[in-house]
Amino acid sequence: MTADQITLTLPDGATRTYAPGTTGMQVAESIAKSLAKASVAIKIDGEICDLSLPINKDARIAIIRRDDDDALELIRHDAAHVLAEAVQTLFPGTQVTIGPTIENGFYYDFARDEPFSPEDFAAIEKKMKEIVAAGKPFTREVWDRQKAIETFKAKGETFKVELIQDLPGTEDIKIYKQGDWFDLCRGPHMKTTADVGTSFKLMKVAGAYWRGDSSRQMLTRIYATAWRNDKELQDYLTQIEEAEKRDHRKIGKEMDLFHLQDEAQGSIFWHPKGYSIWLALEAYMRRRQTDGGYVEVKTPQLMDSRFWEASGHWGKYRDNMFVVPDVVPNTEDGGKVFKEEPKHFMALKPMNCPAHVQIFKQGIRSYRDLPLRLAEFGCCHRNEAHGALHGLMRVRQFTQDDAHIFCREDQILSECIKFCKLTEAVYKDLGFEGTIVKLETRPEKRVGSDDLWDKAEAGLMDALKELGMKYEIAPGDGAFYGPKLAFIVRDAIGREWGCATLQLDFNLPERLDANYIGEDGGKHRPVMLHRAILGSIERFIGILIENYAGKLPTWLAPVQCVVATITSEADTYAKEVFEALQARGLRVELDVRNEKINYKVREHSLAKVPYMFVVGAREAAEKTVAIRTLGSQDQQFKPLDQALADLANAANPPY
RNA sequence: GCUGCUGUAGCUCAGUGGUAGAGCGCGUCAUUGGUAAUGACGAGGUCGGGAGUUCAAUCCUCCCCAGCAGCACCA
Numbered sequence: 187m188t189a190d191q192i193t194l195t196l197p198d199g200a201t202r203t204y205a206p207g208t209t210g211m212q213v214a215e216s217i218a219k220s221l222a223k224a225s226v227a228i229k230i231d232g233e234i235c236d237l238s239l240p241i242n243k244d245a246r247i248a249i250i251r252r253d254d255d256d257a258l259e260l261i262r263h264d265a266a267h268v269l270a271e272a273v274q275t276l277f278p279g280t281q282v283t284i285g286p287t288i289e290n291g292f293y294y295d296f297a298r299d300e301p302f303s304p305e306d307f308a309a310i311e312k313k314m315k316e317i318v319a320a321g322k323p324f325t326r327e328v329w330d331r332q333k334a335i336e337t338f339k340a341k342g343e344t345f346k347v348e349l350i351q352d353l354p355g356t357e358d359i360k361i362y363k364q365g366d367w368f369d370l371c372r373g374p375h376m377k378t379t380a381d382v383g384t385s386f387k388l389m390k391v392a393g394a395y396w397r398g399d400s401s402r403q404m405l406t407r408i409y410a411t412a413w414r415n416d417k418e419l420q421d422y423l424t425q426i427e428e429a430e431k432r433d434h435r436k437i438g439k440e441m442d443l444f445h446l447q448d449e450a451q452g453s454i455f456w457h458p459k460g461y462s463i464w465l466a467l468e469a470y471m472r473r474r475q476t477d478g479g480y481v482e483v484k485t486p487q488l489m490d491s492r493f494w495e496a497s498g499h500w501g502k503y504r505d506n507m508f509v510v511p512d513v514v515p516n517t518e519d520g521g522k523v524f525k526e527e528p529k530h531f532m533a534l535k536p537m538n539c540p541a542h543v544q545i546f547k548q549g550i551r552s553y554r555d556l557p558l559r560l561a562e563f564g565c566c567h568r569n570e571a572h573g574a575l576h577g578l579m580r581v582r583q584f585t586q587d588d589a590h591i592f593c594r595e596d597q598i599l600s601e602c603i604k605f606c607k608l609t610e611a612v613y614k615d616l617g618f619e620g621t622i623v624k625l626e627t628r629p630e631k632r633v634g635s636d637d638l639w640d641k642a643e644a645g646l647m648d649a650l651k652e653l654g655m656k657y658e659i660a661p662g663d664g665a666f667y668g669p670k671l672a673f674i675v676r677d678a679i680g681r682e683w684g685c686a687t688l689q690l691d692f693n694l695p696e697r698l699d700a701n702y703i704g705e706d707g708g709k710h711r712p713v714m715l716h717r718a719i720l721g722s723i724e725r726f727i728g729i730l731i732e733n734y735a736g737k738l739p740t741w742l743a744p745v746q747c748v749v750a751t752i753t754s755e756a757d758t759y760a761k762e763v764f765e766a767l768q769a770r771g772l773r774v775e776l777d778v779r780n781e782k783i784n785y786k787v788r789e790h791s792l793a794k795v796p797y798m799f800v801v802g803a804r805e806a807a808e809k810t811v812a813i814r815t816l817g818s819q820d821q822q823f824k825p826l827d828q829a830l831a832d833l834a835n836a837a838n839p840p841y
Numbered sequence: 842g843c844u845g846c847u848g849u850a851g852c853u854c855a856g857u858g859g860u861a862g863a864g865c866g867c868g869u870c871a872u873u874g875g876u877a878a879u880g881a882c883g884a885g886g887u888c889g890g891g892a893g894u895u896c897a898a899u900c901c902u903c904c905c906c907a908g909c910a911g912c913a914c915c916a
Contacts (some may be wrong), residue, residue: 394844498916539916571842572907573913785878790877812876819874
């Protein structure tokens with residue numbers, strides 16, 4: 187029963203009527219020739235569709251032009267098809283698999299004995315541009331499942347066959363053709379390959395597992411970026427350059443903050459300047475937490491394997507733990523490390539929580555003791571895969587600003603609120619705003635009753651609601667022992683970093699038999715909240731370096747001020763100034779080298795020192811300093827006392 | 842861990858089948874200068890490690906190690 191006509195509502199609210207079966211293209215043509223020419227797709231009730239698709243019912247529609255934001259996704263998807271055709275043309279025998287769009291571009295995974303190399307890019311891009319220039323129309327066909335399987339089998343496309351076989355029986359097998367080349371694809375696509383344009387660039391090759399499964403075949407992936415015009419492409423490439431300039435590994439070397447070496451891969455050698463950032467940050471967090479009602483503890487680095495068996499880590503995570511035989515080593519030259527096979531083992535702690543439970547368990551706890559908030563700047567070791575290691579961001583030895591809150595069930599809400607407030611305040615102090623919060627809910631494999639999970643998830647949600655915080659729900663992403671909140675910060679160039687986390691845990695207190703005496707005189711299980719704000723201090727410093735491009739706020743800057751002389755006549759006075767700054771607890775350097783002031787200014791500017799006190803004969807005579815702040819072209823003259831007080835003030839931590 | 846690429850002076854990088862070069866940095870000397878590089882001279886390297894091919898290997902081959910990009914992983 188088809189209606190005689192359908193009503194389509196345009197974005198401006200106007201309505202038009204058409205015969206059922208009218209295509210998007212025909213609609214565009216009926217509105218304006220120019221619109222039809224510029225159009226690449228149509229949005230029907232919010233869903234982007236092919237222009238050739240007949241419309242059979244009333245709908246809200248919007249014609250998508252190539253200039254529209256919605257077109258980016260289409261350009262990238264179509265470009266992936268163009269890439270696939272180019273590759274198959276140039277490298278016969280290469281199988282296609284999948285080629286989705288991603289942020290800023292797309293990739294395509296190919297199966298080929300010999301992987302591609304960036305040297306192939308020029309030829310592939312050239313071929314792609316030919317396909318674009320040819321303006322081949324994209325046409326959509328729905329195939330019979332069996333025909334599709336046989337066709338792809340005949341072509342030797344075993345991966346596509348697997349994809350088709352895995353499609354639910356209810357789904358149409360859709361094929362998109364561009365000239366003779368075709369691919370299994372759910373669409374939608376633009377009108378022709380010409381709509382892709384030429385503002386794309388192949389970026390890199392990489393291996394990727396078929397269907398993301400490390401036990402399956404490694405494919406060769408080509409990453410590319412694609413945009414609507416060359417300006418957008420250029421802006422993106424510039425942005426990548428900017429991110430490279432901020433790389434904390436590069437800046438860490440330039441600013442002499444830390445280094446890594448083979449003998450301790452994945453662990454950081456902190457140099458004096460890098461460690462001063464650490465100390466400032468740690469001191470700040472300590473003040474914040476102490477005022478927030480936490481008490482600080484320190485727990486053992488090495489613990490017996492029996493302990494980790496009890497906590498459950500031995501069975502589950504042992505392959506990522508550093509295990510140490512509890513046997514006296516053999517000291518004979520050239521002999522075996524151990525004379526006998528070790529029978530007992532210790533392990534470096536991979537996390538702090540089980541140790542904190544031990545502290546909780548000492549003596550008898552009353553409900554009056556709760557909540558008990560145990561904090562530790564806990565140094566943990568995890569044997570991460572080689573390929574996972576990355577500067578300060580992913581290491582094998584790291585220090586968490588960790589804490590565990592032991593509380594009653596009825597305290598969950600208030601503790602969550604307290605934590606969220608603290609986290610927000612800390613991020614604001616550290617220069618991050620617009621935090622995103624994710625509520626990660628129960629996974630399929632989990633411990634604890636549904637009742638308990640209901641209560642826990644509701645507790646977290648209520649806390650967020652009460653604070654009026656925006657959040658997203660990530661279903662199934664919670665830990666097996668409880669739901670969690672993940673806080674994601676956005677840095678100065680728009681990248682997102684997951685840092686703070688709050689996890690409810692009903693499992694560990696049970697496993698390790700922690701309890702408290704309730705008001706009723708009976709034993710009860712406390713709820714345990716695992717939480718961290720910075721996460722790993724190593725990683726957070728990496729994020730800070732990249733966020734500030736090394737130009738850290740004065741309170742964190744490794745060197746807060748350099749006193750630099752213009753002539754050696756001012757050396758004595760410069761030393762006075764330097765000592766006066768030191769006496770105020772500031773991190774200062776004295777530069778009385780036999781160099782010109784231009785040279786010194788340049789060097790300390792590149793070292794990202796926020797303040798320079800420049801002194802010459804005039805300043806020495808007048809007891810003043812010429813202040814140059816990082817990034818400014820001019821200087822300010824102040825009496826020494828004033829300058830000291832002002833700098834001390836500027837160097838104050840935010841809390 | 843998997844795939845690919847890379848490894849030369851403290852740093853950034855060039856280079857060659859006949860035992861190595863630049864700039865910066867470092868040292869010495871001269872220069873005492875007003876806000877992003879003063880000049881001259883000099884000292885630095887088992888060319889990631891091991892094995893092989895060769896009259897000869899930093900260069901070619903193989904193995905190992907590490908780094909980088911991505912994948913997988915991240916309690």
